[in-house]
Amino acid sequence: MSGPGSGSMAVAPAAASALSFRPDLRVYPPRPDSGDSHYTIYDPASDLSYFLGANELMVARLFDGQRSLVDIMAHLESQHRRRIPLEKLAAFEKRLHQLDMLSVPGAVPDARVRDPAAGISYGPLKSLLIIPLLRMQPAALLDYVYERFGWLCSRAFVYSGLFAILAAIAVVVVRYGDFSGDVVAVYGNGIGWLACHYPVVVASIAVHELGHALACRLYRVRVTDFGIAIYLLMATGWARPLQGDWTALARRERMITIVMGPYASLLFSAAGVALWLVTVPGSPWHTLSVVMTASASLSLIPTLLPIFNGDTYLALTEYLRVPRLRQRAFQYVKETLWSRKHDESPTLGRRALYWITVVATSLGWLLAWALLLSLLARIFRL
Template sequence: MSSSVYSDVATQVTGYSRFREDLVITRADEGNSTSRYCVHDPVSDISFELGKAEYRLAMLFDGKRSLHEVASTALDQLRMKVSEDKLAQFERRLLHLKLLSQGDGTHKKDLQDPATGITYGPLKTYLLVNLIKMNPQPLLDSLYRLAPWCCSRGFVAPLLLLALCSFGYLGMHMDAFIDDAVVVYAQSYRWLLWHFPVILTSIALHELGHAMACRHYRVNVTDFGIGIYLLLATGWVRPEQRTWTKLPLGQRVTTILAGPFVSLLYAGVGIALWAAWGGSGPFGALFVVMIVASFISLVPTLLPIFNGDTYLAITEWLGQPRLRQRAFNYVKGRHRATAQPVSPAMHRLYWGTVLLTGLGWIAAWGFTANTLIHLFNHP
């Protein structure tokens, strides 16, 4: 039996466990002789991989069988001999991963993916419209075979330098760009033609950057998606958790920052096209929208006050997943008798996180409001 979920976890098991019916099960290795199954939790958006034996054994937990009965059924139906002690360890591990339920609804808590740290809230099921949702691993394998050099430092570093140079060029010609942006956004509706195609393309490339970095470090991606949530475009990449958590810290941070890197390149392409042809002509609005939309998308990605990639990289570096959520919970409950005591260092980290986040939100929204007022009042 694979050791991927067969390690002991100190979780108290009471009653009979049941393999959750709301889990989404897909083959993780189509065309491969070694069967593995991707188990996706729609509540937490976390995916795991189970070997064939692990999956078949997990399915025997139906909420009616005791451990003794599960062991007997495994021997009779699956020809698998598992001691009750080993089976208890396996059950505790599945309970820890929230793949088993004991009828108390504990698995329905609003968990968050440790690889993303982001939740869409309780209305996700009703408000998130999936435009693309797929297992991208075969496509990633094909792309990586064709161009493995695209993940090399020798290819990435020059592109990053060119992107930064393009931002310098834009800064030197900001007045001309603002004039073109006013024409596109305030004096016409041409931007509506390009807005969503540009945004969706930007998000797709951003997530592809994460996914290709995962492929480079041999981490399977179990889910790739693009959707619309409250009229805002969004995207996600779900790495297989067992392999992801075993990556060295530097490789995890690099994978997280690969998405913003591709977004910077996309904005740089828009700047280069605008520099070459300007904001006039049949595609002038497209070039302007590429720049504006890219920067709007980059703000929550790069500023750590939002739950974007820079914030995630910081939490990985500090080893403090969901830092902001825990910091706000600590500050809100610090005067309660039930508040969990923390060390002085964590006390300072929590308060610093809350204060810097609050000040950052005020500054970000103030800057956004000022920019919009300046744009629409521009002569």
Template sequence: MNIEIELNLNKAEFDQPFATYRTDLSCGPTDDSPHSKISIHDPNNDISFELGRIEFTLAQLFNGQRSFTDISQCAKEQLRINVSEAKLKAFQHKLVHLGILVIEGQQSGLTRDPATGITYGPLKRYFLINLIQMNPEPILNSIYNRASWLCSKSFFVVVMVCICWAFVELFSQWGHFTRDVENIYSDSLSWLIWHYPVILTSIAFHELGHALSCRHYKVKVNDFGIGVYLLLATGWVRPVQKNWSKLTDGQRAITILMGPIASLLYAAVGILIWRLSEPNTAINSMAVVMVVASSLSLIPTLLPIFNGDTYLALTEYFEQPRLRQRSVKYCRDKLRGRAPEVIENEALLYWSVCVATFIGWILAWWGVALMVKRVIG
């Protein structure tokens, strides 16, 4: 590739602050092809982009110290392309708008997903409280080296038997359990003492299930976090996409499944404590909250309207990255009379996902409103 464009030097560029490539972005090839694009994920707004390899390398030349002239020279030496000042300015403007490059003193980055138009970036920036955010590799290696049996098939069978037994026991005592739930959640707000500690530890177990299964398959996990977004606790694990995409379909399915399995195991422990503890005691109340809160916290990740385990499984099954965004964009463009032609099955998939997403979001926010009303009213 050779772009021949005349360089027009402009002294004014030296009076302007230089752009810098963001090193906190998560990057990786979209597939194993040597010509694959680079996927870039912005942790500030959960938006992902794709750049060509040359574009990506060119973006990394912006280090906050180089002028357009310097970058042009580096591009010529390293990438064997000639890029004019005008082209570099346009390229910088585009990447600053996307948030891939930043300029000191200037606001950059999208505050809403360009495919859906849902403005959630500012809310996340101001209302997401990061309680834990770390590179979990040292901890994962320590756990796996000392207890690799946690990832064995025999241990998985034992876990599933325990989960099944616990929930059979729960449903056999359903009347007793529902009375305890009513007493704890109706009489006072004392359940709030246990609620967030239980939710957060449940999420930690859930994400650890994902992370440890990734470690078992030698997939590096470079980000592990737990936070509170408005009234909702949330968690995340980000494996290195390049390594994760090399797993077989079955192995990827297992890494997705291990999160919900860990959450169910956590709830099963709560059921066991509830059955063994004395009624109307603090530990009995904690056990009830463990079962209720951890089960409820599992629901969002199982609903495909959220970026959870079920949604990830759907994108893998249909081989459609950013399935929800593609669906909303297709339906919006179709209603405007300018949607691209797609095969019939894809059109049906896009419409189904789009309609289900909007219905799901309405129901979800209605549920949140009812919960807030119950707490404050």
């Protein structure tokens, strides 16, 4: 982005700045071995990251809602021996404000929830329907787990877990009649299973995201945000890596990190199968084992569907080498339909990819909503 020492803009010198550097922005210093000296500025509201040099960040933090531009210019000259023309300082302020890094102190933040991968604002709909259960900065937790249970990231554990998953699948196949009968007994008698369903699914999603996060920790990728929420009837979770650290990873390591989420979910389901084998049918523990296996496995489906912002979608963007594919696709199609100038000039193959992405995503969303409404109707009919 443009810094205070680059570019110029004819701006009338402002007497005062009513804007301040947002206190909720998270600032991550560059890694010593990265070769990049830029700081990452992470916005937890939009899940977007920006990059500033050390001097740019220092100037940005001088915007506190109290100093005028003249005050900031004088401070830089007296304290840092840096002479920045007022016009360039005003242009830098405008650029930071456009990126939403500056705000009016005390102003009510925008309540809209934006999907950063799709570039779509949900307005009040998602913000009213989503129920946040957990949101945290996980760095301290990940350090604690990694330092004491680092063997979870070892090859021996991963291969042992893979064997356990395959063994669990074999058990369900061999004893399909018994297991399917238990599934019908649990889910076919009213909605009492819901009391067990959501705690189990939330736990499985926490394990899923921990799989991603621990892989990030193994590869020294900082995780900016970790959370779990319920949107309508679906539980969802996220573990968001710091963008600069993520892009610096080798492609193979990024793919391994993506796969570790579904792997952890399947390991959770395998534990359910093991519990099913050793518990007495009809007991609460047996019911729990069925829900652990069935509900946790079903909750994995959305992240495997590329129409959602899950693991398969992320893996596709990595495989195709098109980051933020859905956002770019919707932007390109919108510009085409409205006969606007395109921000990029994609090749014929890339244009086809964009149209396929938009059409498939739109149809997938319609189908997903239809299935969800049908499920709601069945539940309430019971």
